[in-house]
Amino acid sequence: MNSLFFISPLASFLFMLLFVPTMRKASIAVGLVDKPNFRKVHVESIPLLGGVSIFIATTLALSMTLPFSKDIIVYKNTFIAVTILLIMGVIDDRYDLRASLKLGIQIVLAHFVYSQGIMIESLHGILGIYQLDGWLQYVLTIVVVAGVVNAFNLMDGIDGLAAGLAILGFSVFAVLAFITNQPMLALVFITYIGALIAFLRFNLSSNLKIFMGDAGSLIIGFIMAVSGIQLIQNAQDTVYIFQVSLGVIAILFVPVFDALRVFRRRIKSGKSPFSADRTHLHHLMLTIGLRHKMASLGIVFMVGALLTLGFIILHIKGITFAIVSMLILFYIISSLLQFNNKINLWKARILEMESAKA
Amino acid sequence: MIQQQSSPKKIAIIGTVGVPANYGGFETLTEHLIEDLGEKHELTVYCSGKKYAKSERKSIYKGAKLKYLPFDANGVQSIPYDTLSIIHALFYADVLLILGVAGAWVLPFVRLFTNKKIIISIDGVEWKRDKWNTLAKWYLFWAEGIAVKYSHIDISDNEAIQDYTAARYGTLSRIIEYGADHTLKVPVSVEAIEKYNFLNNPYAFKVCRIEPENNVHWILEAFSLTNKMPLVMVGNWDKSEYGKALKAKYNQHPNIYILDPIYDQHKLDLLRSKASLYVHGHTAGGTNPSLVEAMYLGLPILAFGVSYNMVTTENRAQYFYSLENLIESISNLNMAELEVMGKELEKIAKRRYTWSHIAFKYHLLVIEALSSAPKVNVVPKTTAIPYQELLGLGHAHLKTVDSF
Numbered sequence: 089m090n091s092l093f094f095i096s097p098l099a100s101f102l103f104m105l106l107f108v109p110t111m112r113k114a115s116i117a118v119g120l121v122d123k124p125n126f127r128k129v130h131v132e133s134i135p136l137l138g139g140v141s142i143f144i145a146t147t148l149a150l151s152m153t154l155p156f157s158k159d160i161i162v163y164k165n166t167f168i169a170v171t172i173l174l175i176m177g178v179i180d181d182r183y184d185l186r187a188s189l190k191l192g193i194q195i196v197l198a199h200f201v202y203s204q205g206i207m208i209e210s211l212h213g214i215l216g217i218y219q220l221d222g223w224l225q226y227v228l229t230i231v232v233v234a235g236v237v238n239a240f241n242l243m244d245g246i247d248g249l250a251a252g253l254a255i256l257g258f259s260v261f262a263v264l265a266f267i268t269n270q271p272m273l274a275l276v277f278i279t280y281i282g283a284l285i286a287f288l289r290f291n292l293s294s295n296l297k298i299f300m301g302d303a304g305s306l307i308i309g310f311i312m313a314v315s316g317i318q319l320i321q322n323a324q325d326t327v328y329i330f331q332v333s334l335g336v337i338a339i340l341f342v343p344v345f346d347a348l349r350v351f352r353r354r355i356k357s358g359k360s361p362f363s364a365d366r367t368h369l370h371h372l373m374l375t376i377g378l379r380h381k382m383a384s385l386g387i388v389f390m391v392g393a394l395l396t397l398g399f400i401i402l403h404i405k406g407i408t409f410a411i412v413s414m415l416i417l418f419y420i421i422s423s424l425l426q427f428n429n430k431i432n433l434w435k436a437r438i439l440e441m442e443s444a445k446a
Numbered sequence: 447m448i449q450q451q452s453s454p455k456k457i458a459i460i461g462t463v464g465v466p467a468n469y470g471g472f473e474t475l476t477e478h479l480i481e482d483l484g485e486k487h488e489l490t491v492y493c494s495g496k497k498y499a500k501s502e503r504k505s506i507y508k509g510a511k512l513k514y515l516p517f518d519a520n521g522v523q524s525i526p527y528d529t530l531s532i533i534h535a536l537f538y539a540d541v542l543l544i545l546g547v548a549g550a551w552v553l554p555f556v557r558l559f560t561n562k563k564i565i566i567s568i569d570g571v572e573w574k575r576d577k578w579n580t581l582a583k584w585y586l587f588w589a590e591g592i593a594v595k596y597s598h599i600d601i602s603d604n605e606a607i608q609d610y611t612a613a614r615y616g617t618l619s620r621i622i623e624y625g626a627d628h629t630l631k632v633p634v635s636v637e638a639i640e641k642y643n644f645l646n647n648p649y650a651f652k653v654c655r656i657e658p659e660n661n662v663h664w665i666l667e668a669f670s671l672t673n674k675m676p677l678v679m680v681g682n683w684d685k686s687e688y689g690k691a692l693k694a695k696y697n698q699h700p701n702i703y704i705l706d707p708i709y710d711q712h713k714l715d716l717l718r719s720k721a722s723l724y725v726h727g728h729t730a731g732g733t734n735p736s737l738v739e740a741m742y743l744g745l746p747i748l749a750f751g752v753s754y755n756m757v758t759t760e761n762r763a764q765y766f767y768s769l770e771n772l773i774e775s776i777s778n779l780n781m782a783e784l785e786v787m788g789k790e791l792e793k794i795a796k797r798r799y800t801w802s803h804i805a806f807k808y809h810l811l812v813i814e815a816l817s818s819a820p821k822v823n824v825v826p827k828t829t830a831i832p833y834q835e836l837l838g839l840g841h842a843h844l845k846t847v848d849s850f
Contacts, residue, residue: 431587435574438610442729442752 096153096275097282103145104286111137112298120182122299134297136181138287139304143174145283146276153275160272165204166314169197170307173237177303187362191234197310198233202226206318212333214407233313239343240309241302242350246370248292248384250300251284254308256388257339258284260395261312261319264332268323273315280311292381309343316340334402334410338395342369342387345418372425375432390421455816456488458535461528461545463519464493465507468709471624471735472545472567475804478625479543480510482805487812490539492531494519522582524548536560541812547572547586550593557596563815566593567601568619570731570754571610576659591615598815604732606753620811623733623758625801626742632716642717644676644703648781651721651745653680653714653736654728656689661727661750663688666696668772674779675722678703680714721745723784726755733758738799744792746784748775762790 115121115135122134147167154160176193179185207229211217220228244250258277265274290298300308316336323332346369351361359365373383394414402410459476467473480489489510493503496518504512513534517527528549535542536556544550544566556562572578573586594600594615602608602619611619639645650669654660662681669677683689683704696702708714718724724740726749737758740747749755751765764787766772828836828844836842 427584427588431573431583434587434614437613438571438574441606441609441613442754 092153092275093278096149096279097285099149099152100145100279100282101286103148104141104283104290107141107144108138108286108290108298109296111135111141112296115298118182120178120301122181122301134299136299136301136303138291138298138300139177139302139307140174141298142280142283142287142300142304143170143307145286146279149279149282150276153279154272162204162206162318163272163276166201166206166311169200169314170310173197173310174303174307177301177306181301181303191238194234194237194310195230198230201233201314202229206314206321208232208317209321210324212320212329212407214333214411216408229317232317233310235344235347236313236316236340237306237309239340239347240312241305242347242368243343243370244300244302244305245368246374246383247380248288249370249387250305250308251288251291252384252388253339253343253391254312255281255284255288256391257312260335260339261315264319264323264328264335268319268326268328268332270319270322273319273322276311276315280308312340330402330407331399334398334407335395337411338398338414339391341394341414342391342418345415346422349422367426367429369422369425372422372429375429376425390418394418454487455540455812456490456538457483457541457543457812458531458539459489459491459510459543459545460531460535461519461524461548462491462493463497464512464514465491465510468497472569474628474735475545475624478628478801479805479808480508482802483809483812484509486809490535492527492534494527496523525551525585532556536562541565541815543567543808543812544593544597545569547589547593550589550596553592553596563812564597565599565601565811565815566597567603567622568593568607568611569603571607572731575730577657594619599811601811602732604754605757607732609753620807622804622807622811623799624735624738625804626735626738626795626799627801628711629739629742630712630715631719631743632712634716634720638716642703644678645717645720648675648722649703650675650677650723650725650748650776651679651718651740652677652725652727653708653718654726656681656683656686656692658688659728659730661729662692664769664772665725665727666692666702668769668776669701670696670699671773672776673701674776676701676703677725678705678717678721680705680708680717682707715743718745719743722781723748723779726750728752728755730754738795741791741795742799744788746788747791748772748779759791760794762787762794 112135115137120136122136124132154163172193176185176190180190207225208220209225210219240250243253258281262274262277262281265271265277287298287300290296291300316339320329320333320336323329350367353367354361354363354365369387370383373386374380378386394417397417398410398414401413459479462472462476463470465473465477465480467477476491480491483489491507491510491512493512493514495514495516498514503514506512513531515527515530517523519527524546525548528544528546529552532542532544532549532552539562541563542565544564546569547566550566553564556564568590573583573590578586594611594617600611600617600619601622602611603621603623605621608619608621611617634645652665654662656662662679665677666679679702681689683693683706693704697704708717718740724745724747726734726737726740726747728734728737729750729752732754734754737747737749737755741759747759747763749759749763749765751767755763756765764775766775826844828841831844833842833845836845
């Protein structure tokens with residue numbers, strides 16, 4: 089088993105290198121490209137097949153390396169859901185689907201996952217809450233899966249961000265899977281890391297650039313949400329249950345709370361929470377003068393810092409305090425960035441007022 | 447009510463370097479407020495102990511009390527300086543006249559716990575000026591908001607700043623500019639000509655801090671490339687690398703006279719009174735004192751085309767927007783037109799920029815701040831009727847407001 093942990097990510101990495109150049113040409117041929125608009129930060133049409141490439145590369149690698157046993161049945165079911173989500177994502181990338189249809193499909197898939205036994209059964213002492221009622225388990229599972237998928241989709245706004253967050257997330261998940269004796273999950277995570285590193289290489293390059301597209305960010309968000317819940321479920325009877333719960337929460341924390349923050353702001357200023365603007369965390373990071381790579385790296389570091397803070401506080405005061413302190417730190421950072429953004433907007437506005445002829 | 451308004455009030459003037467004024471606009475303003483408002487009210491002025499040696503300190507200056515605090519009035523020390531001045535003033539003053547926003551963070555507490563009237567001058571849009579680092583900009587941006595929200599009256603020194611506060615806060619700022627009538631037209635003497643040979647012929651003049659935001663580099667380059675008239679420029683050249691580099695580059699140029707800073711008002715007036723053109727490159731801040739002074743001296747003005755300068759000169763000066771534009775304007779100068787322009791600008795200055803006019807505006811604001819309507823009394827008048835009487839009328843419940 090041990091050597092598989094090297095072979096599998098290596099295989100997915102190499103598959104990516106092999107496929108992506110061909111996929112680029114194919115996606116340009118079928119018009120699966122991202123065209124620039126006023127919100128987008130790039131100026132050329134960029135192929136969108138990164139997500140499909142990641143899916144194919146990891147599927148091939150895992151089909152070679154996952155053991156043939158009845159244990160993989162639960163992976164097969166998740167795989168079906170991921171495949172459906174991927175197809176939906178590709179169609180959305182090419183033709184733009186209605187938001188309500190997309191949400192409907194996501195809820196159906198979340199229900200399917202729940203029906204296969206992957207669910208949030210307990211809060212493990214967060215806010216003093218443990219085992220949940222059956223209906224609450226169902227509602228929470230659906231909301232969390234659909235919420236994380238969409239939050240992750242929204243984070244995919246600048247080069248390297250979604251992939252960077254996913255690499256950090258899968259790394260943490262892999263460690264958590266190892267310590268709670270879930271080697272097959274760990275193998276899946278590590279295989280994804282291999283493919284994502286290769287993806288980053290293209291995503292950050294100037295001449296072979298690709299995006300993962302909605303297809304990519306949706307499936308990665310979905311895998312993170314579902315496997316995160318699975319990780320916690322399987323760790324329930326181990327001594328690491330708090331560490332695993334906090335680790336999963338910390339990884340999903342920034343995308344989710346950033347989406348909630350943006351929604352709240354939009355509602356407060358009387359707009360629809362889904363109206364597009366440039367106030368996401370990565371937009372704010374760009375306004376402090378960072379380039380894409382650095383802004384992405386900064387957000388990945390922020391997640392790392394929250395994770396570290398969370399684990400320290402977990403150790404000292406317990407899980408509720410850990411989550412509250414993470415919330416406070418996130419609030420402080422995002423408020424400062426928001427403030428900086430406000431200053432920049434006023435600076436531009438004043439410049440305009442100054443040059444208006446009296 | 448009238449009686450209350452005109453009775454002398456204790457006013458604390460906070461946020462300047464101090465008096466006697468040797469420094470910038472706020473200090474000169476304070477000096478004139480002492481002269482004009484001092485008769486009507488009791489003034490106290492807070493002064494920076496860093497700028498006045500122990501031997502020069504006075505406890506009373508022209509009738510105003512002076513208090514010294516051991517901080518600089520500018521830079522980061524302005525925060526404790528203004529803050530402590532405000533807190534000290536709470537013990538006696540009726541009105542706090544605060545010039546600048548550095549200490550504004552305490553104003554919410556002042557409003558909450560005291561009944562002092564606060565008038566604050568927010569200066570130019572300080573938070574966007576190049577001279578501050580990011581942290582200072584953040585603080586000033588935030589403090590300006592606090593200042594406007596928690597003062598009774600806020601003052602802008604320029605219409606363009608008033609537009610900005612209206613846009614950002616949705617409130618009406620009052621405009622009070624600066625005076626210029628402390629400048630004098632000094633006739634040129636023979637000795638002066640011996641010392642400054644450029645005084646014999648037409649020349650352009652500029653006095654300012656040597657900073658990029660005053661477009662010093664453009665102006666020097668433009669005059670070095672044209673030969674319409676020489677440029678005489680006074681400023682603190684040795685304070686920054688920017689200034690030193692420019693001084694080294696243009697010091698030997700036959701068309702440019704570079705002079706070190708002049709703190710003697712009479713000497714400065716002598717040099718600028720006879721100039722044929724005043725060049726004003728400021729891009730920042732509201733109404734610039736040096737600009738209104740040049741107007742008062744009747745100098746024709748070629749100014750950078752930013753809204754503040756246009757408003758100050760009521761659109762009667764000439765404006766430039768770029769280096770090319772500036773060179774073109776200098777080459778096309780027409781002496782006869784300039785003379786007419788100078789007269790027009792002087793008229794504006796005499797109407798708007800005299801200290802008695804400015805001080806009177808401040809006087810009105812003090813009255814307004816003091817007369818802001820007291821809280822409306824909601825206790826019914828029936829409570830004044832004796833209880834027995836009300837009982838007899840069968841309306842005893844009207845004695846208190848509790849029944850409602």
